[in-house]
Amino acid sequence: MSAETEEKHKTIFLVEDNKADIRLIKEALKNSLVPHEVVTARDGMDAMAYLRQEGEYANATRPDLILLDLNLPKKDGREVLAEIKSDPKLKRIPVVVLTTSRNEDDIFYSYDWHVNCYITKSRNINELFQIVKGIEEFWLSTATLPRE
Template structure:
């Protein structure tokens, strides 16, 4: 498999849950510079994220993401609440969730892993370092790791 293909030979579906427009822009830039094809969907709060994942309302046709990048500090329903609901849902819990946040607080790290986050990344303040972090994460998750297939629980 070449680096330009995702693990299934088709673009990876990534859901970014992020309310900071600057961080959304940097994440898009990092993926654009990367050689791994993906479709990046962006929602800006926790409620919207859960609607997307449950295919409710305007997200009725949303794809099931292969991976979720989740900020903890969100308006309304925060990242921890999203993570708890997601991992409590048998049809969604197998989707890997990477917490990508500015928080370096130990309690946030511990809580995220207790809620079954698959990884915890702290956003670097420097834009170039931020892009490097996202690219390193992308290469690891889509070139090295085998992601679970979608399971039909109906």
């Protein structure tokens, strides 16, 4: 892989417990013009182990973008967000909350913890695809992301 190709390759860390949403989000990203890899964690404990490169994740790739659901088993997405943004090694990784919650407390909490963006998932498949494409265009093509 050339240095130019390597520099363009992005890692998206999808923290989502719903198998159908994982499948749909991956499908929406399938025809991306930006070379990328989608890595998933289905609960908050695995998400933090991956991000901290613990145990089986010792060689995990640092993600360029985190898509985080708030309603997760084992460790809630709110806790995951707080841990990410409190950790000097992780806090600069952009986090987009992608959740079904429209609760104002969740929105305020997320922004209090410096989430980069809060997006409510649509149950309409075409709208969800449009949302994911917008995330991809902005965060992987337009925004300048911090390097490790």
